[in-house]
Amino acid sequence: MEQVLRQTWAFLFRDLHLTRRYMSWVIVFTFYAIVNTATIALIGVALGDRRLTLMLILGALLWNFLSVLFSEIANSITYERWEGTLEYTFMAPVSRLTHLAGVSMFVVFYSVVRTAIIIAALMLFIDLDLSRANVGGILVVLAVSSVAFIGLGLMAAVLPVFSPERGAEATNIFQGILLLVSGVYYPIEVLPRWLQPLSYISPATYALSACRKLMGIGQGAAEPVQTAGAPLSEVTHELLVLALMGAVMIPLGLYVFALVEGWAKRTGKLKRTG
Amino acid sequence: MSNTGIQVSHLQKFFRKRKGFLRSRSTEVHALKDISFEVAEGETYGLLGPNGSGKSTLIRVLATLLVPDAGEVRLLGHRIPGEEQAVRRKIGRVSVDAAFYKKLSARENLLYSALLYGMDAKSAERRAMEILEELGLEQEKFTDPLEEMSRGMQQKVAITRALLINPPLLLLDEPTTGLDPKSKRDVQTFLERLRSEHGTTILLTSHDMAETERLCARIGFIAQGSLIAEGTADELKRQSNAASLDDAFIALAGVALDENGKSANGNGASEKK
Numbered sequence: 338m339e340q341v342l343r344q345t346w347a348f349l350f351r352d353l354h355l356t357r358r359y360m361s362w363v364i365v366f367t368f369y370a371i372v373n374t375a376t377i378a379l380i381g382v383a384l385g386d387r388r389l390t391l392m393l394i395l396g397a398l399l400w401n402f403l404s405v406l407f408s409e410i411a412n413s414i415t416y417e418r419w420e421g422t423l424e425y426t427f428m429a430p431v432s433r434l435t436h437l438a439g440v441s442m443f444v445v446f447y448s449v450v451r452t453a454i455i456i457a458a459l460m461l462f463i464d465l466d467l468s469r470a471n472v473g474g475i476l477v478v479l480a481v482s483s484v485a486f487i488g489l490g491l492m493a494a495v496l497p498v499f500s501p502e503r504g505a506e507a508t509n510i511f512q513g514i515l516l517l518v519s520g521v522y523y524p525i526e527v528l529p530r531w532l533q534p535l536s537y538i539s540p541a542t543y544a545l546s547a548c549r550k551l552m553g554i555g556q557g558a559a560e561p562v563q564t565a566g567a568p569l570s571e572v573t574h575e576l577l578v579l580a581l582m583g584a585v586m587i588p589l590g591l592y593v594f595a596l597v598e599g600w601a602k603r604t605g606k607l608k609r610t611g
Numbered sequence: 612m613s614n615t616g617i618q619v620s621h622l623q624k625f626f627r628k629r630k631g632f633l634r635s636r637s638t639e640v641h642a643l644k645d646i647s648f649e650v651a652e653g654e655t656y657g658l659l660g661p662n663g664s665g666k667s668t669l670i671r672v673l674a675t676l677l678v679p680d681a682g683e684v685r686l687l688g689h690r691i692p693g694e695e696q697a698v699r700r701k702i703g704r705v706s707v708d709a710a711f712y713k714k715l716s717a718r719e720n721l722l723y724s725a726l727l728y729g730m731d732a733k734s735a736e737r738r739a740m741e742i743l744e745e746l747g748l749e750q751e752k753f754t755d756p757l758e759e760m761s762r763g764m765q766q767k768v769a770i771t772r773a774l775l776i777n778p779p780l781l782l783l784d785e786p787t788t789g790l791d792p793k794s795k796r797d798v799q800t801f802l803e804r805l806r807s808e809h810g811t812t813i814l815l816t817s818h819d820m821a822e823t824e825r826l827c828a829r830i831g832f833i834a835q836g837s838l839i840a841e842g843t844a845d846e847l848k849r850q851s852n853a854a855s856l857d858d859a860f861i862a863l864a865g866v867a868l869d870e871n872g873k874s875a876n877g878n879g880a881s882e883k884k
């Protein structure tokens with residue numbers, strides 16, 4: 338047990354120090370995310386449409402959080418391949434579950450801190466009133482949808498074992514498709530009909546729909562712009578779907594990872610030099 | 612007879628390489644051809660062979676990073692394939708390339724590695740300092756990013772990483788390549804002490820004849836994936852009537868040690884369609 342805790346800490350320790358050493362990049366990326374969120378939100382402000390503004394802010398923040406979660410986990414193996422340390426990680430007596438759990442824990446921590454900073458910065462541009470939102474409920478939805486996104490990240494993480502460049506390319510394409518079909522800034526009904534089925538298999542669709550209700554953003558023009566946030570009981574459908582996706586995607590992600598790792602060890606794809 | 616540290620039986624490894632238009636043709640490299648040998652517990656065994664002869668491939672199989680296509684390995688009684696997790700607890704490896712997080716310091720890289728093996732950070736740090744000092748790396752360097760270190764210094768940190776976990780079995784793939792003569796001697800002295808004090812079993816590959824003769828009780832010659840001769844340095848020289856290990860290798864393998872395995876006369880790494 339103590340062994341496993343230390344091994345988990347190894348990945349947190351490593352990633353903390355790597356983040357510290359790459360701090361200038363972290364600042365640059367966070368700066369960019371703040372500007373990006375603010376510019377999107379200001380579209381709504383310019384139109385004098387408070388409902389749209391809220392929709393856009395929620396979409397931008399949620400997408401920021403979930404996409405960082407996904408891409409950081411997906412890229413974790415790419416980094417190790419670039420550095421050449423992957424062989425040493427795979428040689429250590431650490432189970433893949435501990436390895437990937439350690440990596441995921443750091444990424445969750447990193448995404449939470451980053452999103453909190455973005456929200457704080459956003460307050461400088463727009464007066465954001467969260468007093469009527471069901472913040473507790475939103476946190477529950479975020480926690481549950483994180484699990485599904487971690488699973489997606491795990492499946493993508495193993496791609497660089499095939500090829501570092503192809504892996505990174507595939508991760509970006511996949512992330513783009515998620516952004517497109519999940520209705521981050523618009524209702525999915527505006528998508529072409531043939532794309533809509535994809536919306537139903539993206540966990541982000543459900544996370545967004547639940548968070549909009551919990552924020553109390555009115556749906557149709559007949560409803561008030563913002564009401565009191567819905568109670569958690571009104572989003573049980575979304576929560577159930579998200580929980581189910583997590584329950585499938587985490588084991589599936591681990592399974593795919595193990596499969597590709599075995600293949601790489603048979604064909605010699607882990608190798609870098611020497 | 613003493614216990615076996617490493618027992619390799621009939622090991623085979625192929626690599627497939629795709630080539631040509633749409634990668635439709637594939638060639639096969641037979642990297643390890645029916646390799647068998649034994650190393651006693653506490654013994655140091657050297658592998659000598661030209662570039663591409665299969666030394667690193669063999670070490671990767673023993674390090675559980677490559678799955679063999681045929682044959683079996685036993686490391687301190689644990690089987691590969693089958694008991695990889697038990698094997699991983701017992702081995703330390705140094706490769707030619709010092710694979711580190713270049714932005715992290717030696718301290719951070721070493722602590723990460725020690726934690727991965729479930730060690731306590733405090734005692735790991737103390738042990739790391741001791742080893743680095745014995746290898747002749749100044750203390751101040753401990754907190755410098757790896758990318759600011761010379762290749763030789765990085766190699767010393769790599770050796771420290773392998774030794775930090777006190778492994779009963781060490782796999783050393785050209786550990787002293789890139790080190791200056793003084794550093795080489797420091798490493799060699801350290802390895803000798805490790806063997807005499809801890810009874811560590813060591814498998815070493817090297818292109819340095821003097822080093823191999825000094826450290827290894829027995830030596831195996833490997834060429835184009837086959838083990839072509841083995842014995843003590845004296846036995847190998849006597850067998851081939853040669854004055855040096857270099858000459859012995861030429862006499863027994865038909866190629867010089869510093870010759871690339873893939874020579875133009877078709878003598879090299881056997882590739883087939």
Ligand SMILES: Nc1ncnc2c1ncn2[C@@H]1O[C@H](COP(=O)(O)OP(=O)(O)OP(=O)(O)O)[C@@H](O)[C@H]1O
Pocket residue numbers: 604605606607608611626627640642660661662663664665666667668669880
């Ligand atoms: N991962 C891999 N994928 C494909 N081919 C490989 C792989 N690893 C090794 N090979 C091939 O197997 C053969 C043996 O390579 P290996 O690296 O084991 O040689 P070596 O004896 O360590 O050489 P050197 O002295 O240059 O380090 C070579 O023909 C090499 O191209």
Ligand SMILES: [Mg+2]
Pocket residue numbers: 611666667668707784
């Ligand atoms: Mg090699």
